[in-house]
Amino acid sequence: SPLAGADTARASAAQKARTAGRAELRNCSESDREVFDVRVAKWWPDLDRSLQRLYPAEVAADLGLRLVRAAARAFADRHPDLRHLDLVRTLSPDWFEDPSMLGYAAYAERFAQDLAGVEGKLEYLQELGVTYLHLMPLLTPREGDSDGGYAVADYRRVRADLGTNEDLEHLTAALRSSGMSLVLDLVLNHVAREHEWAVAARRGEVKYRNYFYILDTREEVDAFEETLPEVFPDFAPGNFTWDEDLKGWVWTTFNSFQWDVNWSNPDVLFEYAEIILYLANLGVEVLRMDAIAFMWKRLGTNSQNQVEVHDITQALRAVARIACPAIAFKAEAIVAPADLVQYLGTGEHYGKVSDLAYHNVLMVQIWSMLAAGEVSLAAASLRALPPIPSTTAWITYVRCHDDIGWAIDDADAESVGLSGWAHRTFLSDYYSGHYWNSPASGVVFQSNPETGDRRISGTAASLAGLESALRRGDDEAADTAIARLILGYALVMGWGGIPVIWMGDELAMMNDPQWAAEPGHEADNRWAHRPRMDWRLAEARHRAGSPQQQMFSALTRLQQVRRAHPHFHASIAPEIAEIHDEGILAVLRVHPIGPLVGLHNFSNSWRPYPGSALSRLGVLAGTDLTSGATLELSEDDNLWLPPYGFRWVIGS
Ligand code: OTU
Numbered sequence: 034s035p036l037a038g039a040d041t042a043r044a045s046a047a048q049k050a051r052t053a054g055r056a057e058l059r060n061c062s063e064s065d066r067e068v069f070d071v072r073v074a075k076w077w078p079d080l081d082r083s084l085q086r087l088y089p090a091e092v093a094a095d096l097g098l099r100l101v102r103a104a105a106r107a108f109a110d111r112h113p114d115l116r117h118l119d120l121v122r123t124l125s126p127d128w129f130e131d132p133s134m135l136g137y138a139a140y141a142e143r144f145a146q147d148l149a150g151v152e153g154k155l156e157y158l159q160e161l162g163v164t165y166l167h168l169m170p171l172l173t174p175r176e177g178d179s180d181g182g183y184a185v186a187d188y189r190r191v192r193a194d195l196g197t198n199e200d201l202e203h204l205t206a207a208l209r210s211s212g213m214s215l216v217l218d219l220v221l222n223h224v225a226r227e228h229e230w231a232v233a234a235r236r237g238e239v240k241y242r243n244y245f246y247i248l249d250t251r252e253e254v255d256a257f258e259e260t261l262p263e264v265f266p267d268f269a270p271g272n273f274t275w276d277e278d279l280k281g282w283v284w285t286t287f288n289s290f291q292w293d294v295n296w297s298n299p300d301v302l303f304e305y306a307e308i309i310l311y312l313a314n315l316g317v318e319v320l321r322m323d324a325i326a327f328m329w330k331r332l333g334t335n336s337q338n339q340v341e342v343h344d345i346t347q348a349l350r351a352v353a354r355i356a357c358p359a360i361a362f363k364a365e366a367i368v369a370p371a372d373l374v375q376y377l378g379t380g381e382h383y384g385k386v387s388d389l390a391y392h393n394v395l396m397v398q399i400w401s402m403l404a405a406g407e408v409s410l411a412a413a414s415l416r417a418l419p420p421i422p423s424t425t426a427w428i429t430y431v432r433c434h435d436d437i438g439w440a441i442d443d444a445d446a447e448s449v450g451l452s453g454w455a456h457r458t459f460l461s462d463y464y465s466g467h468y469w470n471s472p473a474s475g476v477v478f479q480s481n482p483e484t485g486d487r488r489i490s491g492t493a494a495s496l497a498g499l500e501s502a503l504r505r506g507d508d509e510a511a512d513t514a515i516a517r518l519i520l521g522y523a524l525v526m527g528w529g530g531i532p533v534i535w536m537g538d539e540l541a542m543m544n545d546p547q548w549a550a551e552p553g554h555e556a557d558n559r560w561a562h563r564p565r566m567d568w569r570l571a572e573a574r575h576r577a578g579s580p581q582q583q584m585f586s587a588l589t590r591l592q593q594v595r596r597a598h599p600h601f602h603a604s605i606a607p608e609i610a611e612i613h614d615e616g617i618l619a620v621l622r623v624h625p626i627g628p629l630v631g632l633h634n635f636s637n638s639w640r641p642y643p644g645s646a647l648s649r650l651g652v653l654a655g656t657d658l659t660s661g662a663t664l665e666l667s668e669d670d671n672l673w674l675p676p677y678g679f680r681w682v683i684g685s
Contacts, residue, residue: 136533205316472498
């Protein structure tokens with residue numbers, strides 16, 4: 034029958050793949066070859082299917098074999114310690130979902146000068162409970178402005194001022210023995226204009242011209258521009274840059290010096306697969322797939338979130354699972370709510386793409402709730418998100434190194450009687466400090482008069498109101514700002530997934546007033562919230578009552594509680610529970626051992642949550658894990674939460 038024929042063809046393709054791999058493993062032991070065989074058998078179908086969807090059949094078949102060979106070479110080279118980690122992780126594929134996971138993200142040089150310096154700060158990170166360290170781009174960037182390292186000139190060499198590749202390997206080993214995973218960016222949508230591929234393209238080499246999108250005429254450019262938004266309308270308008278060497282227009286979604294690579298070229302996919310294997314063998318454990326949404330272009334669309342992006346991810350992940358299964362992929366897709374969960378896999382990609390993805394909807398809703406003092410929009414937006422595969426997890430965060438874009442769905446807003454546009458406008462006004470009662474000290478990033486879009490820069494503490502309070506010498510307002518900040522962190526730490534602390538938030542660090550002084554930074558106010566670590570300020574975490582002590586101890590306390598309770602495992606989907614007061618967001622997590630309810634008051638006044646609701650949720654007469662105290666209802670049978678207060682409650 035034709036079906037049996039297809040099965041036979043598939044089986045013989047898989048057999049070919051195993052043979053191709055084996056040929057590279059001549060110097061390996063028979064048991065290593067067997068391990069490799071088993072992995073190819075397991076992951077080949079994922080690899081093959083995704084490639085078949087991306088490329089013509091013969092191209093896909095050939096690329097599949099090349100990738101298996103590359104995986105085999107990387108497997109053969111892999112350090113025994115990393116092989117051991119592969120084995121451990123294969124036995125606990127949910128390692129990144131464990132409640133003990135806590136992230137920290139920083140620029141190596143701003144945190145500790147260089148890679149050796151970072152190694153010197155492991156104790157500080159351990160004091161916080163960090164298990165996952167994201168160091169911002171540290172591979173060799175172009176000279177001059179490099180968009181904070183996101184314009185990579187050499188993926189295989191560490192930035193000289195930070196150290197050497199050996200230093201990086203040393204650091205990953207030191208982190209591993211301290212129970213921390215290193216996370217690095219894989220900038221895969223673009224390379225620097227100075228990267229060797231771009232240089233070769235500029236020299237006129239056809240092979241490398243085909244690594245990019247180069248259009249000959251302004252008409253072709255305009256045809257694409259018709260439906261393309263602009264990411265940096267201020268300092269990099271449009272999506273194409275005329276290049277005199279190329280004598281053509283090259284696709285540059287971001288800055289003019291960041292050239293988008295052409296993933297419809299199978300050689301590009303192969304190049305990046307090899308880069309992934311190379312970084313994995315240096316001991317990198319998680320790859321942050323930068324700007325992943327933009328990887329595939331299609332005329333007549335916004336060229337974001339195209340289905341091929343997920344096929345590419347599936348292929349790369351299958352290669353990694355074969356060679357270095359310890360590593361995880363994290364999607365950096367800061368996109369509209371409707372496009373987000375696809376990055377963790379829906380439909381045929383279910384559970385087969387990224388392991389982790391940024392929960393920008395949660396992040397945006399935290400700032401929205403803090404500004405509005407009410408939770409109905411957040412509840413509607415979060416309820417509207419489809420569930421994610423239980424084998425994947427969110428990266429939850431309050432702030433990161435980028436601006437905040439108001440990813441609020443118009444339909445979600447309408448469902449609670451708001452206008453999406455008006456609410457986004459309110460949030461931009463509020464966080465830039467222009468709204469009448471706003472305590473925030475943020476700045477507008479990339480105002481786009483055409484769309485009305487105004488994103489926001491600023492550190493969490495400055496956005497929460499600490500800066501303005503201290504400027505006025507208003508201690509009460511300062512305490513309120515800290516309470517707001519802690520509340521935001523309580524929500525992300527109780528959500529499930531890996532909460533990532535943006536460097537400095539643990540010390541309530543404020544905007545860097547000197548951000549524009551550095552050459553190349555003056556036009557990009559995201560540097561306002563990328564201060565240098567202030568190690569003197571860090572000492573204030575030992576001074577009772579200081580903002581630093583309040584923040585630092587709240588975070589460590591929350592993490593201690595989290596790691597001790599399996600309710601926080603990421604495979605348990607949080608549900609937004611009954612809303613009884615518009616100020617209180619209740620989050621329910623149902624573990625087989627019992628329910629846990631997080632109650633968060635986002636308003637500035639005392640608010641009640643009814644005992645009857647707690648009873649229905651199964652946590653009446655429960656214990657608040659953060660204080661260890663038994664819940665006390667007041668005479669009116671309500672649990673009252675102070676302004677910006679929260680409780681994590683389990684039944685008793
Ligand atoms: C990412 O962000 C990085 O986080 C930025 O720091 C880089 O500048 C950029 O890519 C280019 O490498 O547009 O404003 O997902 O929001 O990918 C930040 C959509 C960005 C984008 C995101 C991008």
